[in-house]
Amino acid sequence: MKDTRSTGISIVLAGQAGQGVQTVETLLIKAASSAGFHVFATKEYMSRIRGGMNTTSIRIADHAVAAPVDRIDLLVALDKGARQHLALRLSDRTLALAEAQVVGREFDGSPCRFVDVPLTSIATQIGNKLFSNIVAVGAIAGLAGIDLDDVHRAVTRQFSSKDAQIVQGNLKAATAGYEFAKGLAGSHTLPRTGVDDQVKGHIVPSGGEAVGLGALAGGCNFISSYPMSPSTPVLTFLAKHGRDFGVIVEQAEDEIAAMNMAIGAWYAGARAMVTTSGGGFALMTEGLSLAGMLESPMVIHLAQRPGPATGLPTRTEQADLEMALYAGHGELPRIILAPGNLHQAFSCTQQAFALADRFQIPVFVLTDQYLIDTYYNVEPFEVPQVCPVRHVVKSAADYRRYALTEDGVSPRAVPGWGEGLVVLDSDEHDQAGHITEDQDMRVQMVHKRLHKKLPAIQAAALAPSLIGPKGHKNLIVCWGSTLEVVKEAMASLDRKDTAVLHLHQAYPLHADVAAYLGKARRTILIEGNATGQLGKVIHLATGIAIERRVLRYNGLAFSVEDVVAQLREHLA
Amino acid sequence: MSVEAFDMGKIDIAWCPGCGNFQIRKAVMAALADLALDPRQVVLVSGIGQAAKIPHYIRTHVFNGLHGRALSPATAIKAANPNLTVIAISGDGDMYGEGGNHFIHTIRRNPDITNVVHNNMVYGLTKGQASPTSPRGFKTPVQVAGVFLEPFNPLAVAIALDAGFVARAFSGDVDRTREILKQAIQHKGYALVDVFQPCVSFNKTNTFQWFKDNAYYLDESHDPTNRQAAFQKATEAGPWPLGIFYVNTDKIPFEETTGLYTQDSRPLYERDPDLGRLAALVDQFKMAT
Numbered sequence: 057m058k059d060t061r062s063t064g065i066s067i068v069l070a071g072q073a074g075q076g077v078q079t080v081e082t083l084l085i086k087a088a089s090s091a092g093f094h095v096f097a098t099k100e101y102m103s104r105i106r107g108g109m110n111t112t113s114i115r116i117a118d119h120a121v122a123a124p125v126d127r128i129d130l131l132v133a134l135d136k137g138a139r140q141h142l143a144l145r146l147s148d149r150t151l152a153l154a155e156a157q158v159v160g161r162e163f164d165g166s167p168c169r170f171v172d173v174p175l176t177s178i179a180t181q182i183g184n185k186l187f188s189n190i191v192a193v194g195a196i197a198g199l200a201g202i203d204l205d206d207v208h209r210a211v212t213r214q215f216s217s218k219d220a221q222i223v224q225g226n227l228k229a230a231t232a233g234y235e236f237a238k239g240l241a242g243s244h245t246l247p248r249t250g251v252d253d254q255v256k257g258h259i260v261p262s263g264g265e266a267v268g269l270g271a272l273a274g275g276c277n278f279i280s281s282y283p284m285s286p287s288t289p290v291l292t293f294l295a296k297h298g299r300d301f302g303v304i305v306e307q308a309e310d311e312i313a314a315m316n317m318a319i320g321a322w323y324a325g326a327r328a329m330v331t332t333s334g335g336g337f338a339l340m341t342e343g344l345s346l347a348g349m350l351e352s353p354m355v356i357h358l359a360q361r362p363g364p365a366t367g368l369p370t371r372t373e374q375a376d377l378e379m380a381l382y383a384g385h386g387e388l389p390r391i392i393l394a395p396g397n398l399h400q401a402f403s404c405t406q407q408a409f410a411l412a413d414r415f416q417i418p419v420f421v422l423t424d425q426y427l428i429d430t431y432y433n434v435e436p437f438e439v440p441q442v443c444p445v446r447h448v449v450k451s452a453a454d455y456r457r458y459a460l461t462e463d464g465v466s467p468r469a470v471p472g473w474g475e476g477l478v479v480l481d482s483d484e485h486d487q488a489g490h491i492t493e494d495q496d497m498r499v500q501m502v503h504k505r506l507h508k509k510l511p512a513i514q515a516a517a518l519a520p521s522l523i524g525p526k527g528h529k530n531l532i533v534c535w536g537s538t539l540e541v542v543k544e545a546m547a548s549l550d551r552k553d554t555a556v557l558h559l560h561q562a563y564p565l566h567a568d569v570a571a572y573l574g575k576a577r578r579t580i581l582i583e584g585n586a587t588g589q590l591g592k593v594i595h596l597a598t599g600i601a602i603e604r605r606v607l608r609y610n611g612l613a614f615s616v617e618d619v620v621a622q623l624r625e626h627l628a
Numbered sequence: 629m630s631v632e633a634f635d636m637g638k639i640d641i642a643w644c645p646g647c648g649n650f651q652i653r654k655a656v657m658a659a660l661a662d663l664a665l666d667p668r669q670v671v672l673v674s675g676i677g678q679a680a681k682i683p684h685y686i687r688t689h690v691f692n693g694l695h696g697r698a699l700s701p702a703t704a705i706k707a708a709n710p711n712l713t714v715i716a717i718s719g720d721g722d723m724y725g726e727g728g729n730h731f732i733h734t735i736r737r738n739p740d741i742t743n744v745v746h747n748n749m750v751y752g753l754t755k756g757q758a759s760p761t762s763p764r765g766f767k768t769p770v771q772v773a774g775v776f777l778e779p780f781n782p783l784a785v786a787i788a789l790d791a792g793f794v795a796r797a798f799s800g801d802v803d804r805t806r807e808i809l810k811q812a813i814q815h816k817g818y819a820l821v822d823v824f825q826p827c828v829s830f831n832k833t834n835t836f837q838w839f840k841d842n843a844y845y846l847d848e849s850h851d852p853t854n855r856q857a858a859f860q861k862a863t864e865a866g867p868w869p870l871g872i873f874y875v876n877t878d879k880i881p882f883e884e885t886t887g888l889y890t891q892d893s894r895p896l897y898e899r900d901p902d903l904g905r906l907a908a909l910v911d912q913f914k915m916a917t
Binding site for chain 1: 642667668669671673676681683684687688689690691692693694697699700701702703704705706707708709711712729730732733737886887888892895896897898899900901902903905906907909910911913914915
């Protein structure tokens with residue numbers, strides 16, 4: 057591992073749900089980013105509203121950081137239990153900051169350097185023990201080298217709706233924490249990291265917000281869904297901004313209704329999506345098949361979490377690729393996108409609408425808890441200059457929804473616009489959309505909605521990203537949210553013979569995938585599941601079996617150290 | 629518009645001779661014509677079953693979706709384009725069985741749609757099993773000892789949920805059914821019309837004659853704005869009341885609650901995203917400002 061200066065400072069906040077970890081995190085990220093540090097934050101939490109032990113991992117650095125590390129430079133424990141919860145991540149490089157009055161002798165005998173910070177008594181002296189979290193913010197800022205002015209600005213903004221006395225109290229609390237940290241010396245300090253002027257123009261959205269913004273850029277104006285972790289932030293985001301952007305947002309009674317509503321919305325000319333996770337999507341599969349039969353566009357944001365069944369509701373996994381690929385009875389075309397970072401979360405979701413509308417097929421945006429709940433600073437998303445192409449036609453009197461065409465795509469009209477009638481049927485249908493059991497028509501319709509569309513769908517596949525040296529011998533293959541962690545691990549390994557191939561379209565595969573794989577001498581697959589699902593998709597499509605695999609399915613996202621260690625073994 | 633505007637002409641209809649569906653089709657077409665609706669402004673939404681084939685036999689827009697799911701797309705179609713007249717029309721198994729959850733929550737959601745349910749108290753297309761409304765003791769190839777379950781009471785459920793318009797019609801009386809349907813379509817909000825209908829092939833109990841003998845129309849003494857009285861009438865079974873049980877005109881339809889149509893009546897297909905506003909929203913994620 058390289059020195060701290062080059063990978064920044066790793067801070068972990070630990071506390072019970074509902075204890076205010078969120079406030080500390082928000083203020084710290086705001087203060088650090090406005091000071092010009094690159095920031096990164098990701099959380100792991102328990103499936104409960106209060107209590108338990110939740111942690112937020114924050115990185116502050118002088119260059120872009122977009123992946124979790126195991127290493128902890130500063131642990132801030134707001135409650136008992138952090139040592140045990142984080143045991144494997146603590147070392148002698150960890151400075152543990154906690155109130156002895158709260159955590160007792162928990163850190164006795166631990167490898168970390170412990171600092172007792174009397175948050176409660178400092179807060180009480182200022183006037184209210186509720187200020188204690190802000191004392192912690194000040195102390196972390198002091199240790200991490202964030203200017204007090206930046207902390208004050210963040211605090212003022214955070215509490216702008218509160219009365220002046222509360223704002224003043226919080227400012228004093230931040231100052232007191234800051235001064236406490238400044239009074240620490242020697243082994244009770246942290247190494248420093250620098251700032252970067254680039255950060256000033258950056259945005260700091262979460263994965264969920266990136267998907268939501270991408271949906272708006274794609275022209276989304278209808279979302280019906282049922283709340284399910286970790287997919288709900290997209291529903292919440294669109295609900296928050298729905299009125300401003302003319303989006304109908306409806307919480308359906310179940311995922312079955314959500315999917316069927318969204319299909320009805322597309323039929324009437326809306327641009328609709330659903331957001332769900334594996335279990336919810338299981339209920340939508342009948343509707344997915346309907347979208348296939350009706351040739352309805354559909355955008356499905358599927359935020360993965362570990363299964364089967366309820367699994368680990370608040371944890372992460374990449375194990376629903378095969379489900380997305382094979383869901384729905386009968387045979388229907390589909391596209392599966394899998395963004396690797398925030399920019400791709402935005403662009404893939406935007407593109408999902410364009411692809412769904414163009415080909416009249418369902419398009420998946422496959423994310424996961426890790427990506428949805430993670431945020432870091434990035435250059436602002438590029439909002440398109442022109443509105444999305446709407447592939448909707450005004451119908452003539454003799455309009456037939458399923459007119460047979462060369463490329464299988466029939467002009468899509470909507471009811472109420474034009475002279476024609478728009479007839480859809482979940483039964484096999486003729487060109488006009490009416491029920492038929494005619495076998496020739498059946499075969500023609502299968503060709504139309506499946507075979508004829510496939511060449512263009514294939515041609516539109518997003519090319520994978522090849523990152524690393526030209527003339528490489530080894531190829532690391534990954535997809536979806538593992539992009540940045542694999543990139544950082546490879547940068548750290550610094551090998552001239554190894555490149556990374558990342559797929560943000562998992563199906564159908566771009567032709568380059570087979571080409572790159574064919575050229576590599578040794579290939580290693582990295583996936584967040586137990587069976588190597590992308591590997592199976594690749595094998596099926598290209599005949600190439602990737603035998604070396606790095607798989608993780610403990611519910612947590614890959615860390616840089618883990619990827620480094622496992623790749624080192626495979627590359628040895 | 630004349631009834632002919634809704635006529636598909638010479639088509640093959642997949643119903644059994646003498647099926648009550650024919651009269652319901654007649655009544656729906658007549659009601660649409662009476663209301664001077666243009667077929668191009670009407671969407672019939674159905675699920676699966678013999679009744680669910682009706683949209684194919686009336687000249688309108690058609691969304692014939694999945695079994696039990698008609699109300700969900702119907703809700704969304706109306707929300708995406710409130711200028712359309714949307715009728716979700718299907719059978720008792722479809723609406724009350726497979727789609728039972730959607731039935732409950734669509735009433736709560738209150739979209740401005742009409743929900744017509746062909747209620748023949750039996751599953752026809754799958755050959756004669758019990759439906760949610762089959763009477764106790766009704767014997768079928770599956771319920772060999774007779775139906776044991778309490779029959780589903782759609783009207784009582786709808787009134788309990790304060791549905792804005794709740795009525796029951798009888799397919800054997802096309803004229804009265806047509807009048808009830810007209811009022812239901814004109815009602816602003818969710819309207820339920822449960823239509824008693826004989827199944828000539830699989831229900832030898834609830835025949836045309838049985839309905840004639842066991843149903844009567846509510847008279848002027850019934851006040852449809854009285855929810856308690858409506859509920860009481862809905863729980864009557866044998867003889868079964870017909871007519872408009874309950875009306876509540878104070879409810880706001882779902883699509884109006886979205887707020888999207890108060891300033892702008894354009895349906896969603898005519899709208900483009902506000903990209904300037906989106907760029908400003910992206911900027912709000914700048915923390916360093």
